Amino acid sequence: MIIIDGSEGEGGGQVVRNACALSLITGEPFRITKVRGKREKPGLMRQHVTAIEAVCAIDGAECEGLTVGSSEVTFRPGRVTPGEYHFAVGTAGSTGLLLQTALMPLVLADKPSRLILEGGTHNMLAPPFDFIAKAFLPIVNRMGPTVEARLVRHGFYPRGGGRIEVDITPAPLQPLECFDRGAPLDCSATALFGALPFPIAERMAKTARKKLPDWPQDAFAVRELPVDQGPGIVLLLEAAFEHVTEVVSGFGKLGVSAERIANTAAGRMAGYLASDAFAGPYLADQLLLPFALAGGGSFTTVKPSQHSLTAADIIERFTGRRCVFEVREGESNMVTVR
Known part of the structure; x- marks a missing residue:
């Protein structure tokens, strides 16, 4: 059994999610102590419990300590069963982080699957749906599988109520080398909001326009959602290139001005x-797991985050494959999976 100190490295929920995914794929049981030990509120939160419950349902796994606030979990995997699954995270817990936990085991299954996930689709400290659909999944699809994600309803923190649907056609993952973005294709900046005053979103878009003067004026827009999908606001910035799309988000927060966000x-x-x-910091985090499961590959990125370094450590414990970070002064950093 693999023993993990959940307070080491980044010390957050990513350790739990990656460990669950890797356990399902490798068949290795694990125990995590000091779960989320570096967070202000340590222990499992509702969204982590739901993510583990989801992989237990998909795999027939057994988990001890699966309660909100638990600081230790012991996980024993079963056998992945592809199919159609419906999971509700509750409140605004991230559907994206739940997908992150379940996706790779189903991508490597022997039959297609469909996931219906309800909860938060646009909340802080988690990748928004737009990032998953436009930045991450296109790279996964280049590796062999076909994963299609649809946003049915937005869900902001703290209300939640969002819904995404994901269709997964599995295939073996093939290694990639991702060094060149290719030519720029498009860019956009959208202040997306619901159940909030219009001027807040307008100020957000105007500030982004000043900060990105090379983007055309028609790239900036304000979009209002139905009132029942708010309250909430997010600035979504997208830069599309031939081979990759970067998505950056800024979420509204009480006490923080639209201009600052x-x-x-x-x-x-x-x-x-x-x-x-090639990859921004958040895409780099997401690519480590599929690249390791493909058995290799390389990509360039900005300065590696503590999230990435922690993910690399968990990946090596389960697979024996190393994610090597080569910091190159004056150039993009290289990440190679061996």
Whole structure:
């Protein structure tokens, strides 16, 4: 059994999600102590419990300590059973993080699957649906499988109520080398909001326009959602290239001005555009697991995050495959899976 100290490295829920996915794929049981040990509220939260319940349903796995607030879990995998599954995270727990846990085991199954996930689709500290659909899944599909995701209803924090549907046609994962973005194709900045005053979204879009002066004026837009899908607001910045799309988001938060949120998000996008890296920091996090399961591959990225380094450690414990981070001064950093 693999023993993991959940307070090491990044010390968050990513350790739980990656361990569950890898356990289903490799058949290795694991125990995590000090779950989410570096968080302000350590232990399992509702969305982590739902994610583990989901993989237990998919795999017939057994898990001890599966309660909200638990600081230790012991997980014993069963056998992955593809099919149609419906999971509700509850409140605004991230549907994207739940998908992150269940996707790779189903991608490597022997038959197609369909997931219906309800909860948060656009919430802080998790990849929004737009990132999953436009940045991450196209790379997975280039590796062999076909994964199609649809956004049925938006769900913001704290209300939630969102819904996504995902169809998975499995196939063996093939290694990729992702160094070149290709030519730029399109860019957009959308202030997406519901059940909030229009001027907040307008200020957000105007601030982003000042921070990204090279983008055309018609790239900036404000979109209002039905009132029952709010309250909530997010600035979504997309830069599409031939071989990759980067999606940066900035979420509204009580006590933080629209201008500050937009400045931060646009600054992150400007930093990515100023580099020649293939993957931004969040896409790099997501690519480590499929690249490791493919048995190899390389991509360039910006400065590796603590999330990425922690994910690499968990991957090596289950698979024996190393994610090597080569920091190159004045150039994009190289990540190679061996």
